[in-house]
Amino acid sequence: MKKIRLLTLLVLGLLIGGTAYAQNRVSGVVKSSEDGQPLAGVVVQIKGTNIGALTGADGAYTINNASVANSTLVFSFAGMARQEIPVAGKTTINVTMQPDALQTEAVTVTALGGRKQNRALGYATTTVQGDELARTNTVSPANALQGKVAGVQIASGGSGGITTAPTVTIRGSKSLNKNNSPIYVIDGIIMEYEQQAAGNNFRNTDATMYGNQLKNLNPDDYESITVLKGAAATSLYGARGANGAIVITTKGGKIRKGIGVEVNYTHEWGSIYDFATPLQNEYMMGAPGNGYEGGVIEGQDYTRNGYTASSFGPSVASLNGRPLYQFYKYYEPDGIDNPLEPVTINPDSWKAFYQNTQYDNVSVALTGGSEKATFRLSYGYMDGDGNMPNNSFSRHSINFNTNGKINDVFSTNLSVQYSNSDTKNPNSTIGGAWGSVTAMLVGGYYANRNTDLQWYKDHYVDPVTRKTYGTASLSTVNSRLNELYDYNTNRNEQTLITQLGLSAQFTDWLDANVSLSYNNWQIFSETKNAGYLAQGKYAISGSTSGSYDGIAQLHSNNRFIDDNLELDIRLLAEIYGNTRSTSYSKSTNGGLITPGLFSFSNSKNAITIGAGETGYTQRNNMTVGLAGVINLSWKDQVYLEVTGRNDWLSTLLYPTWLPYGQDNYSVFYPSVNASWVFSDTFQIDPSILSFGKLRASWAQVGKGTDPYATANGGGGYTVSSIFGPQNTNILSASPNFSTLPNFDLKPELQTSIEFGADLRFLNGRLGVDVAYYKTNTRNQILSLAAVTESGVSSQLINAGNIQNQGWEIQLDATPIRTRTVNWTISANWARNRGKIKELHPEIDYYAISTYSWDGSSGLQVTAFENGPFGVVTAGNGYSYMNPTAIYNNANDPNDPNNGKKMLYIAGMADSNKNAVGAPTNLAYYYVSAGSIQGYYGDEASYWGGAKNTTTILGHVEPNFTYGINTSVQVNLPNNSGSFDFYAQIDGRSGGSVIQPIKANYIDPMGGTEQTLYGRDAEHGGVARVNYKGETVYNGIIPDAVFSNIGGGSTKVTSFTTGQEVDLNGLTFAQAVEAGHIQPVLASTWYYYNGGNAEDQVSKGTYMALREITLGYNFPEKWIKHVGLQSARLSFTARNLCYIINKMNGGANPDSFISNNALTPYDYSTTPFMRNFSFSLNLRF
Known part of the structure; x- marks a missing residue:
């Protein structure tokens, strides 16, 4: 209503x-x-x-x-x-x-509110129109760009939540330890956009859970999004533009009769159709290597005491309907086991920890104006549920903007954007109540394949006391369900963005303008833990932050020499920064007296007032900049732009108590770019070459560091809060004796070159845009471990030269263009190659991020000097692909076994032996590089660093990325409207992805489809003799060579003779053929060999059918009688399927846990989900 x-x-x-x-x-x-x-x-x-x-x-x-x-x-x-x-x-x-048709006269929004014709641009840009963005129905506009822009990589952020902020990286990562995200500019206002920094690979941040400010804005207000890629395009943004810029232009008022009304409504629903990594649905509960080799073990306890989370038991088919105790249903109040029932696999049992999504988005806009003034006022409302139970997001947004003439000289513009959003129980990437990793572990690790998790969802607590049932393994399942439904966090955000501008047209060639903007962001969170699990809790917290920006411009435009030469000059002054950010928090102490009563007066213990209740976030900073822009054009064919900007950065200004600081806070950023429309110069026949442009640019742009870095670490002091009277907080500084001071910190400096060509053929029917770029970022500001002799633990330094170079290609074609049918095809392709040209004289490598779930694999992303950017490495103790862990017969370089992995005998997997006293079930381990080096003291090293410690497994950058889309519009006869169809495919080739959870936890438990290999003849199992003396087909013969080079044993009691034999130098197949051993039991193999580092690294290659849209535009003759100018109904399907997926085990390629390109960790957490929507657009 x-x-x-x-x-x-x-x-x-x-x-x-x-x-x-x-x-x-x-x-x-x-x-x-x-x-x-x-x-x-x-x-x-x-x-x-x-x-x-x-x-x-x-x-x-x-x-x-x-x-x-x-x-x-x-x-x-x-x-x-x-x-x-x-x-x-x-x-x-x-x-x-x-x-x-050629769009050569189109105007592109450039840095700091500038606008230039496409033909005049000396650098690459891409613009996506608002109707394309609205079609995707995504909360974040960044997701709408996926696959549409060459050189832009987008990852989902890992948790798959409705508010999760994606990773966006333009032309590669340029910083080893900082945010590599571009800035987001909405109508000239820089937005708050948190992207997880390198190193934080396994911690939740606001970006992965709650997203950022962009989620609070209404995408229906967007007119277009322009991606500014290189330093030449963003140099006028100064220190903020080093990673590129995504410039969003909102819709404005229009000159028209009366007031126009636009109504948009979208209903979307999402369907979860597969687990994050495919699971097997054939084998039931059973421990690995325990003799389940074709049937149920008689006498096995299938009641509560016999429960195991592993799925290496008998196949369901082999039971032939034999009833067993439903051992997963033993948390009944009376404690009595359920009666015998036939065993079944529950393929979709894991869905108990997820839900299908849905959301509705409605917006209404009023537009009007005359030559004197225009305006637009819009209201939007969105309400939706995420893919985790109890997760939701709602948003109210209001946008108002107006432009008007005061008189013949002065005009003004005003914009106000307000939003109020509520997020309940956001998805997180790790454990906790709504952790998607937790859901994955519970759904595929803690519970075996015949456990009915849906049953637990309905029976996890006592209906009267709300106490959680269970004390064994499945108590974890119940605890997570209890958290999902009885532990709630709600977060309210309010955003107010205002901008006021004044323009003056002094003469026909001279004008000026001033604009002021302020961005205020307020957050309030409330946590309610009912107390049925643990002690219960009630807490509140909040924060207020803001940023400001003021710009003044003086602009002159003249033409000379018979209007052939145009001279355009802009002078700019800017001041921007962040205001004081305050935060507060308050929580009950020791739990709740009465469960479910959320009040601080219900706290078991007294609440401590003081440092735990209020806080102060150190983020104040200011930048002052002066800039100049000169544009020259000759006959609208040859264009030259020269820019220069100088910034004074407060973050590189040393405090007054550090007189030795060098204050390298003044940074100058020059740039030059040029373009030549040679097709106009030579007047080439447009039926052959319709448009031809060459372009080139060179630019420098810098970057400061975090606020207070020159004190914290740079100056050897720590800036923190102290509490004064009335609980106020005051900044204080104290010596930091663990940090070596650096009094000469310099800004990071990025130098970029770019060359390109824009060619259109056959009257615009075929077009190609090619760009080559190279960027070098020097003086990375890094915190490094100091040598022990210095007496300190860390030091802040300038180091490094990261080089990114690559190619981008954009193809456009119109195979059919008639009055009835218009068919277009567009494709983009990009390849970036990052390289660490140099680091620092004291270091050869730098650890960017480390996998730290349980410290079991030593996996990390590392920067090696003279190596590619983002190398994936593993500690040698966990790697068997180190060159020293590969068999190599020095006496025979042609030995067919050279290059194979090496094995040793780990021991007996159970106590069973055959008639001659030989084990029936042996376990084996691969020889690791670490064991070899520990045995021989090897001095191998890689890329000159990480001596004796690491093995190179790959690198994070893909070989290339691409996107292909096509659209067809058909005008129906008799003016009966028109249909349009759109489809998009995107993907990437290569690039390493780290998948530790699947290899460490799910595979060794027998839950994945990948572990079916070798379990029976149908799945490739070879013959072996079980503990009963029966021939069964559940063996695997690894392609490896036995070796004792690392100190492991290769001696075994022969399976046929009972005599001790040494298998050293034999392949596994040769040892089986000689009768000394038999094929390894499949379940034993998976259990003992799941944690190898190489199994945790896969190729990130995929091709996704990203989007399909079908729309119908109603004819004017049908709708004009009800006052409508246009009406459109459309259906969109997104994320339909993966045509190619080379992730290990078919895991979800969109399951990256971090929203930072430097931490490509896939914890197999995001389920496969398709999204469908209907949209209606009406204009009056």
Whole structure:
């Protein structure tokens, strides 16, 4: 009802009309050649001046100027070809504009609010229009860019939550330990965008759980998104632009008759269709290597005492319906086991820890204006549920912007954006109540394959006392269910973004403008733990933060030499920074007296007042910048732009108590870019080459460091809070004796070059855009461990030179273009190669991030000097692919066994022996490099670093990324509307992904589909003799050579003779053929060999069918009678399937735990899910 009342009020606004004001000197009407309708908002300008007018709602314009008679009028409009018409004394000039098939006259939003024609750009950019963004129905606009922009990599963030912020990296990572995300600019305002820093590979952050400010804004307000890729494009942003920029332009008011109303409604639902890594559905509960080799072991305890989480028991098919105790149903209040029932596998049991998603999004916008002023007011509401139980997100957003003329000189603009959002129980990437890793472990590790988790969902607590049942392994299942439903965290966010601008047109060649903006972000969180699990808890916390930006510009534009030479100059001054950020928290102490009563007065113990209740976040910083931009163009064919900006960074200014600080806080960023439209110069036949442009650029841009770094670490002091009277907090500084001071910290400096070409053929039917770039980032600000002799543990230094170079290709084709059918195809491809050119004289490598679930594998992402960026390494104690752990017959280089892995005998997996006293079930381990080095003291090293400690397993960068999309529009006969179809495929080739959970936990428990190999003849199992003397087909013969080089045993009692034999030098197959051993039992093999580092690293290759959309545009003759100008109904399906997936075990490629490209950890946590939506768009 609320939505209906709101819509009714908005439609009443149709009664309000716009006005138009005009005087005539030269006048006319501008229409579209496509439908003959008037075009409103066409820019009509006297060439070489800033004098002009906009067409009104009826397409009419007037220009009143004494010198107009001898001038040329320039008509320009988005999507239409620009026209130039000499006045030649005429007083009426009517124009019909043609579609711009080449889009060469299109204007691109550049840095700091600048706008340039595409033909004038000397660097690569990509713009995605608002209708394409709205079609994806994603909370974060970054997700909408996936696969659409060459050189932009996007990962989901790991938890798969409705609010999770994705990783966005443009042209590779440029920093080893900082945020590599581009900045997000909305109408000139920089947004707060947290992206997890390197090293934090297994910790939740606001980015992976709650997302960032972008989720609080309404995507229906977006007009377009422009991606500025290189330093030449972003240098005017100064220190903020080193990682690129994503510039969002929102919709504004339009000149029109009356007030326009736009209504958008979308309903989306998501369907979870597969576990994060495919599970097997054939074998039931049973411990590995215990003799389950074809049937149930008689006398085995299948009641509560016999429970195991492993799934290496008999196959369900072999039971032939034999009833057994349902051992997973033993947490009944009376403690009595359930009666005998047939055993079944529960393929979708894991879904008890997930739910299908749904959300609704509605927005209403009012638009209007005249030549004097325009405005747009919108309201949006979204409400949805995520894929974890009890997870939801809702948002209210209001956006208002207006532009108006004060008089002939001054004009002003104002924008206000307010949002209020609530997030309940966000998805996290690790354990905890809503941890997706927890859900995965419970669904695929703690519970075997015939455990009915849905049954537990309905019986996890006593219905009266709400106490959790269970004391054994499955108590973990119950505890997680208890957390999901009885432990709740709610977070409210309020965002207020305001911007006020004033512009002045002093003459036809000189103008100026000033803009001020402020971004305020307030957070309040409330946690309620009912107390049925542990002690219970009630807590609140919150924070307030803000950022500001002020820019003043003076702009001049002139033409000389018969209007052939254009000179455009901009001078800018800017000041921006973050304001004081405060935070607070309060929590009960020791639990709740009465479970379920959430009040601080219900705290078991007294609540401590003081440092635990309020806090202060050290994030104040300020940057002051001055910049200048000179643009030259010759005959609108050759363009040259030169920019220079100097920033003064407070983060590199040493405190007054550190007089030795060098204060390297002044940074200068120059850039130059040029383009040449040679097709115009040589007047090439457009049927052959419609448009041809060459471009080149060079630029430098810098980056500071975190606030207070020059004190904390750089200066050897620690800045912290102390509490004064009335619980106020005050910044204090104290000596930090564990850090070696650095009084000469310098800013990071990035130097970039770029060359490219934009070519269009066959009257614009075929186009290709190619770019090559190389970027070097020097003076990385790193914290390193100091040598023991120095007496300190760490030091902050400038180090390194990271180089990124690569190619980007964008292809566009229009195979069919008729009045009835228009078919377009677009493809993009990108390849980036990062390299650590140098680090520091004191170090050869730098650990970027480390896998730290339980410290079992020593996996980390490392930077080696002279090596590729982001090398995946493993401690040699956990790796068997180190060159020293590979068999190599030094006496025979042609030995066919050279290059094989090496094995040794780990011992008996059980106590069973055959008639000659030989073990029936042996376990084996691969020989690791660590065991060899420990035995021989090897001095091998890799890339000059990490001596005797690591093995190189791969690197995180993909070989290339790509995206392909196609669209078809069909106009139906008899003006019956039109259909349109859109489809997109995207993917990547290569790049290492670390998958520790699957290899360490799920595979050794027999739960994955991958562990079916070798369990029976149907799945490739070879013959072996079991403990009963029966021949069974559940053996595996590893492709490896026995070796005692690392000190492991290779001696065994022969399976046929009972004599001791040494298998050293024999392959496993040769030892089996000789009768000394038999094939290893499949379950024993998986259990003992699951944690090898190499099994935890896979290729990240995939190809995804990302999106399909089918839409129908209603004809005007059907809708005009109800006051509609346009109506569109569409259906969209996203994330439909993976056409190619080379992740180990078929795991979900979108399951990265971190939203940082430097930490490619896949904890197999995000289930496979498809999203479907219906959308309705109405314009009155």
